[in-house]
Amino acid sequence: MYEKLLLNLAILAGKISFIVLKVTGRQGTAMPGKVAIKIFPGILKELTKRCNKTVVITGTNGKTTTNNLTNHIIGGKYDNLVSNLKGANMIQGVVTSFIVNNKNFYDWGGIFEVDEGSIPDVIHFFSPDYVILTNFFRDQLDRYGEVENTIHLVYDTLKDVDSTLILNADDPSTTQFNKLPNEKIYYGFNKNQFSKIDHSVAESIFCKNCGNRLSYNFISYGNVGDYYCDSCGVERPKINYAAESIDIKDNSYEFLLKINNSESINESINESVNESVNEGIIGSISENIAEDKFVFKYMGIYNIYNCLAAISLCLTENFDISFVQNQVENFDYKLGRMETISFPNKDVVLVLSKNPVGLSEVFNSFSHDEEPKSIMFLINDTPADGKDISWIWDADFEQINNIKNINYFYCSGTRANEAALRLKYSNFNTDKIKNMFQKK
Secondary structure, three states: OHHHHHHHHHHHHHHHHHHHHHHOOOOOOOHHHHHHHHHOOOHHHHHHOOEEEEEEEEOOOOHHHHHHHHHHHHHOOOOOEEEOOOOOOOHHHHHHHHHHOOOOOEEEEEEEEOOHHHHHHHHOOOOOOEEEEOOOOOOOHHHHOOHHHHHHHHHHHHOOOOOEEEEEOOOOOHHHHOOOOOOEEEEEEOOOOOOEOOOOOOOOOEOOOOOOEOEEEEEEEOOEEEEEOOOOOOEOOOOOEEEEEEEEEOOEEEEEEEEEOOOOOOHHHHHHHHHHHHOOOOOEEEOOEEEEEEEEOOOOHHHHHHHHHHHHHHHHOOOOHHHHHHHHHOOOOOOOEEEEEEEOOEEEEEEOOOOHHHHHHHHHHHOOOOOOEEEEEEOOOOOOOOOOOHHHHOOOHHHHHHOOOEEEEEEEEOOHHHHHHHHHHOOOOHHHEEEEEOOO
């Protein structure tokens, strides 16, 4: 009785703080949860009991996109979901999502993106049915340190749960998680027109198992691709959900999804594929392999990986393939991840980047746009952004010279001077650099 009273009090206090924040013009994506946790530290354990199923999405890049797309797909069938869609991905943000959408029961359940460093705090209170790992790159070095620290943190946390792991097979960090006994589902790319044979990548390409240099059949971006180790024999695992025949049409990606129903996948996937084949949805099938075309309208090869992660979860959950296709195609995403804002005489595209690989891929995506354009790069060094901005020197700024029809490149924020200097050293035309330095 006392615990129930404490739970209700914590939810009420969280709701009040949310209302106050909204009245004062603030988002209220984390503070309500922080207030509730102060009153009832174990609140997350009780709230997740209201979910039929739970999914945690973590990794360096792609958490918010994967979370929002997964919610869009599943939300097309179930109205009653709970999720931290605005990207507040520490424990207080997860609790806040329950407070602002307070229900006694959630039909399908809860889908949460969780900051890599907050994984132990969140999973301490519940064991999710699924954990999606997007990728691991160097990110916020002043907070996390080197990427190996983050990988070990997540690995040690997952040792204590029986969640099904949905893993990016093309990320060499996956080899660490292969050691876990959990059921695993893999997504990745087959070789396509965007595959690179050049192995001179910016990120570490050393085997996580033996430390020797990895070899690649191809690279998609960063150090993500079809890898293998000549020394210890580690290689990319067999992919259950693969994208191939990737093409760009009308500012959208079209790709063929190949589904390999190996024994390691739940029987539910086989049922989903068989039902779709009977209905004439699947383009072709041979033995345990089915394939069909998907359209995703957000640029960036990395976004197809995010798309595959969401598709893998939904098809594992036996959602109809044609339904998933439709939801993916009509996905309309905001929050600064390739978000387009239209004005009478121009479109503004907002893109969030916070590490070398992410920014390099943004520049690569821009190279496919031949329209006249100006670019603004805004970088700050406040605690929320990360005090250490040295990562911009590891990003492939030299790709700027492959982007057609740039009128001007504006550098803004508290570290605009360093951004302008980085541009200069990339051999970009300095006459086009406009420094808009902002004092703190």
